Amino acid sequence: MFKALLVNKTDDAGYHCKLSELDEAQLPASGDVTVRVEWSTINYKDGLAITGKAPVVRSFPLVPGIDFAGVVTASDHPKWKAGDRVVLNGFGVGESHWGGLSQMARVKGDWLVALPDALSAREAMAIGTAGYTAMLCVMALQRHWDAAGVKPGSGEVLVTGAGGGVGGVAIALLAAMGHTVVASTGRLEESDYLKGLGATEVMDRAGLSAAGKPLQKERWIGVVDSVGSHTLANACASTRYGGAVAACGLAQGMDFPSSVAPFILRGVTLYGIDSVMAPLEKRQAAWQRLATDLDRGKLGAITKEVGLAEALTAAPDILAGKVRGRLVVNVNS
Structure with missing residues (x-):
């Protein structure tokens, strides 16, 4: 029993x-x-x-x-x-x-x-599907940056839904790689916590969650988005020329009220990240990276x-x- x-x-x-x-x-x-x-x-x-x-x-x-x-x-x-x-x-x-x-x-x-031998069962579940998904997002962005010759520290990376599991692990991973991370959250009282994970700036999600212009001021070299809807649309609209967005969630909604402008005028790439049916090779690579790249102290936090x-x-x-x-x-x- x-x-x-x-x-x-x-x-x-x-x-x-x-x-x-x-x-x-x-x-x-x-x-x-x-x-x-x-x-x-x-x-x-x-x-x-x-x-x-x-x-x-x-x-x-x-x-x-x-x-x-x-x-x-x-x-x-x-x-x-x-x-x-x-x-x-x-x-x-x-x-x-x-x-x-x-x-x-x-x-x-x-x-x-x-x-992986380096991870206990508890640590693996502290990472869980959320952290594994965050790693898939980071891997997609890193492949994009490597191909484009983009180096850590050359621009800001946005992480939406920063207070959630995907957001927290993404911040920790990106900061450890040397990137400047901006965290978007609806809970600004968590700013110290997010900065402790590695974010250099915390912004109110209200600036992204309402309808915005199809093209906005260029800011992000990359984005990890777990929110969808207007947040994803605004993130794409403010991504720099040749940048990339990894989308993995729909906390705000499944809709995508955007236009083709960021993709055909700025060459922005939108990567869809699926963690449910990802092939074995990608899963193994993600878990091995998590075992070596993720700060266990931040995982505990x-x-x-x-x-x-x-x-x-x-x-x-x-x-x-x-x-x-x-x-x-x-x-x-």
Whole structure:
């Protein structure tokens, strides 16, 4: 028997999520690797799944949790054996396949990545899908800059949604590379925290979140955007000639009220960053970079720990933008 959060939808009780005790026989038969989960997280998508605020859960009953880190206990997959340390992000886990907010998981071995030796399971989930996504954004920008001959310190890099998990890790990574980082947030009271991560300036998100001109004063050599909508449009409009924007989120909205002007008049490149179905090679590269490039001290500053039951009450807070950084879940607490 093991404990897990379980989402269900019934005629009498409607949509609900509760802490449940389950039998290992209930784990999905479609998986070929069984994992003893040590740590998980609560991401924005998990908040939607737990509360039912959006239809991210596609089958019932289902264990939410889009990522986890743990140890293989049994495997029918040729790559994995009992005792292997693994991490998982995406592939519909926590949406259409039972996820990581649980003490046990059974998944497809092709979805797993070996946990780098330098990272503990807790550190991996302090990074989580948010930090892994931030690394994919930074890797895309770095490839762009390397091709263009852009050096660290040659201009400002904007990070939107800076108070969230993606934003916090992106700031830390970019600052460590020597870039001048400007953090955009709706919580200016967090300025000291963001500067502690490496931001040199903190700006009010209000300056980006309303409708703006198709072309604006050139400022950014690069942007990491987890917000979308007008924020992404304004970021593109103010990116310097030949610069790049890595878009990975839609906290403000899925719309993109922009024009082609930044792309055809300034040669701006917009990179779409998908963390859910990214190929294995890219995943492995991102996790290896995170293991070597991310300051563990700064990782600790953006992390708060909760237990499995506490995830139920934390979910509404992450949707309301009340959570700073990352929430790691000790599934055995």
